[in-house]
Amino acid sequence: xxxxxxxxxxxxxxxxxxxxxxxxxxxxxxxxxxxxxxxxxxxxxxxxxxxxxxxxxxxxxxxxxxxxxxxxxxxxxxxxxxxxxxxxxxxxxxxxxxxxxxxxxxxxxxxxxxxxxxxxxxxxxxxxxxxxxxxxxxxxxxxxxxxxxxxxxxxxxxxxxxxxxxxxxxxxxxxxxxxxxxxxxxxxxxxxxxxxxxxxxxxxxxxxxxxxxxxxxxxxxxxxxxxxxxxxxxxxxxxxxxxxxxxxxxxxxxxxxxxxxxxxxxxxxxxxxxx
Numbered sequence: 001x002x003x004x005x006x007x008x009x010x011x012x013x014x015x016x017x018x019x020x021x022x023x024x025x026x027x028x029x030x031x032x033x034x035x036x037x038x039x040x041x042x043x044x045x046x047x048x049x050x051x052x053x054x055x056x057x058x059x060x061x062x063x064x065x066x067x068x069x070x071x072x073x074x075x076x077x078x079x080x081x082x083x084x085x086x087x088x089x090x091x092x093x094x095x096x097x098x099x100x101x102x103x104x105x106x107x108x109x110x111x112x113x114x115x116x117x118x119x120x121x122x123x124x125x126x127x128x129x130x131x132x133x134x135x136x137x138x139x140x141x142x143x144x145x146x147x148x149x150x151x152x153x154x155x156x157x158x159x160x161x162x163x164x165x166x167x168x169x170x171x172x173x174x175x176x177x178x179x180x181x182x183x184x185x186x187x188x189x190x191x192x193x194x195x196x197x198x199x200x201x202x203x204x205x206x207x208x209x210x211x212x213x214x215x216x217x218x219x220x221x222x223x224x225x226x227x228x229x230x231x232x233x234x235x236x237x238x239x240x241x242x243x244x245x246x247x248x249x250x251x252x253x254x255x256x257x258x259x260x261x262x263x264x265x266x267x268x269x270x271x272x273x274x275x
Contacts, residue, residue, distance in 0.1 A: 012240075018265040019094050021120050021242050022060070024199060024206040025267070029054050031178045032171055038079060039064045040072035040104070041093065047084030051164040052171045053271075056080065056088045061104060062096035069107035089113075089271040105270060113270040119253075121261035123233075123241035131227040134220050137193070139228055142176055142183035148192035149176060149185055156211050172209070181208070182232050186225060188216070196225045198232045205238035210252070226259050 012020070026035070026042070032055040033046035041061035049055035058076055063069065080086045090108055092101040109115065142149050153172045157165040175181050175197065186194035193216045197208040207229045212222050233241045243261055245252050 014264045015094075017122055017240065018120060020204055020240055021122075021206075021265070021267075022091075022094055024201045024204055024242060025091070026059060027180060027201045028175075028199060028206070028208070029057060029059070031180075032174060035059075036079070038076060039067060040076055041090075043076060043079050043087070045080055045083040045085055045087075049167050049171055050085040051167045053088035055171060056085050057269075058087055058090045060093040060096075061090050062093040062100035063104055064100075069104045072104060073107060073111070087272065089116075089269040091267065091269050108270045112273050114273070116269050116271055117247060117266045118269070119245045119247050119263050120265045120267060121243045121245055121256050122264045123230075123260055124262045125260035126230065127227075127259050131223055132220055134224050136188055137221065137224060138187045139224070140185055140187065142185040142195055142197070145185060145187075145192075146173065146176070148187065149173070149183075149195060152185075152192045152195050152211060152213060155213060159214070175209070182236075183209075184225065184228055184232075186221060194221050194225050196229045198229050198236075200236055200238070203237075203239040205233040205236060205241040207233075207241070207243045210243075210255075222255050223258075226255060230259065 029035075029044050032049060032052065033044040035042045035044045038058070040063065041058045043058050044056065046052070046055040063072055076087055090104075090113070092105065150169060150173065153169045154165065157168045161168055176183055180200050181197050182200070183195060183197040185192060192213070194212040196210050199206040199208050207226070210222065210225060210229075212225070230241070243256055244267065245256055247253075
């Protein structure tokens with residue numbers, strides 16, 4: 001399978017690639033919440049999705065001027081309170097120096113925030129081997145059947161975040177309405193079995209929300225969905241293609257690495273205690 005991702009004339013450094021990845025993060029959360037510039041960073045807040053972490057977070061965080069970490073965090077907390085929600089996590093500005101970010105990190109951790117790392121994977125090469133088809137698998141645009149997508153998302157949220165299922169399902173379906181997202185749905189007969197999304201941010205592509213129903217895992221469906229997702233990336237002529245993965249999810253890491261993704265960095269977030 002040939003994937004004609006556009007050639008890059010000057011190979012960017014890994015630092016450059018990580019900064020570009022953060023642009024996709026801003027686009028992803030920006031569809032769920034309005035971002036407002038504070039002195040400490042950009043605060044995304046949505047009181048109607050108060051249990052959805054990606055709808056309530058501070059990004060590109062760093063200390064400005066003579067502000068102390070205590071002042072910066074207090075100002076952010078007041079902002080979120082005025083929106084009827086709270087900040088779920090913080091992500092530091094990847095372009096800021098440690099003198100602008102480390103005191104803020106230290107203050108957040110001392111206040112009970114937990115550091116979490118997710119791997120930024122970058123498409124270095126494309127797979128040469130053909131991807132075997134899966135019998136009786138039909139792949140359609142996800143927007144063609146919202147009820148099937150909802151069923152899968154409800155299953156996914158019930159597995160991991162049952163207490164927040166209603167808001168998380170709502171958030172996912174909002175992404176489905178985003179014109180920057182090209183989403184796919186896999187069916188076996190009338191049974192939805194997998195979905196995947198591709199987020200477009202100019203010349204950047206990001207594969208999102210790869211999910212296979214528990215009953216149908218281990219049958220090659222994830223590989224078929226990834227192949228179709230990369231076909232979308234190829235048609236879109238993206239220069240750079242990313243995916244975000246949990247370090248402990250060995251099955252997902254193996255799948256992505258088999259398609260030519262390599263780790264280039266991490267997104268470190270500082271997460272508030274869950275109530």
